[in-house]
Amino acid sequence: MKAGTNMKIAGKTVYVFVLLTIIMVMRLAGHNSSSLVMTVGNSSVLNCSFKGNITLLKWTITPKAGGLCTLVYRADTKKTHRTTCSDNINLIFTADLPPALEIRQVGLAQEGNYSCDVASAEGNFHKRYHLTVQAPPRLSLSCDEQGSPVCEAAAGKPPAQLSWAPEGSSTAEERCHDNGTVTVLSKFTACSTRVTNVTTCMVSHPAGNQSQSIACCPSEKIVTNVFLYACIITxxxxxxxxxxxxxxxxxxxxxxxxxTKPPEIAPVHSQQDDTMEVEPYTTYVQKENVIYNSVSDLTVGQDLPQDSCPGT
Incomplete structure (x- = not known):
């Protein structure tokens, strides 16, 4: 039982020792690491702390965009060797001070990690910087075709925050660019059509705040356009x-x-109609026959020639 208890105590002791060691290492690493924020166009100098006489100094730069950059200084030859570094990054030497890294007119391409390693008579020293480059947006304010104010904060890093005065409803959209910047576009939609309003677009950004004002929504123009469109449509x-x-x-x-003519109907001929048409002719023939017989009888009785007429 005692052996088992001793083993548990020893295990807990080792665990606590390892945990304290990790915490100490993390604190030391954090003590030698710094965060640096710069604005596009500004300059800065990075120093590397060490003790004793310097023998060798090396800066290693790992940017987010582009290749690895190294600058190595040897104290015995007092020469600096550099590889694939931009022209605005150099070592500067000051009397009684160790070489420092100078960044002139920093750009977005210089954002990344900067590590310094020093070898001296007192030992080896390490310093690390994480550089963040921010870009102020370009502010522009205009009126669209409907007479609404439109505010644009172009190519900002990080994205700008837009607000309006007086307060009102607005719509916003973001467009991201390949270099890490963001353009923010905001449209103010609470403009009154009765009076001419002066609206102010305010831009909040770590690199600096900006504001611009503009007067949009002229009522005469809007009413005239609406009336004109209505007349055209009418x-x-x-x-x-x-x-x-x-x-x-x-x-x-x-x-x-x-x-419309009625359909033609063919006349229907009956036997009665034929009889009625024949009867007048029959009557006429009969009368002719009677007259002829009478004349014949008279001629025969008087012994007159048949070709002579009585009284001639």
Whole structure:
């Protein structure tokens, strides 16, 4: 039982020792690491702390964009060797001071990690910087076709925060660029159409705050445009209606009116109709025959020639 208890105590002791060692190492690493924020166009100098006489100094730069950059200084030859470093990064030497790294007119391409290693008679020393480069946005303010103020904070890093005065409803959108900057576009939509309003766009950014004012939404212009559009639409509708009416009358006016004729019915001939048509002729023949017989009888009785007429 005692052996098991001793083992547990020893295990806890080792665990606590390892934990304290890790914490100490992290604190030392954090003590030798610094965060540095610079604005585009500014300059800065980075120092590397050490003790004793310097033998060798090396700066290693790992930017977010581009290749690795190194600057090595040897005290015995007093020469500096550099590889793939931009022209605005150099070592500067000051009397009684160790060489320092100078960054002139920093750009977005210089953002990254900067590590310094020094070898001296007192030992080796290390210093690390994490450089963040911020870019102030370019502010522009204008009025769109509807008469609403539009504010643009272009190519800012980090993205700018836009606000309006007086307060009102607005819409915002962001456009990201390949170099890490962001353009923020905000449109103010609470503009009154009764009076001319002066609105102010305010830009909040770590590199500096900005503001601009503009007067948009002139009521006369908006009313005039609306009235003009309404007149144009009305005229177009009237013209279309007239053309449709003209076309209709032209299409139907050239056609003569034709009354519908009843279907022709073939006359029906009956036997009675044929009899009625024949009877007058029969009667006429009968009368002729009677007259002829009478004349013949008279001629025979008087012994007259048949070709002579009585009384001739």
């Amino acid at each position: 005229c177009v509708l009237i013209i279309i209606t007239l053309l449709a009416v003209i076309y209709y009358f032209k299409l139907h006016g050239n056609r003569p009116c034709h009354k």
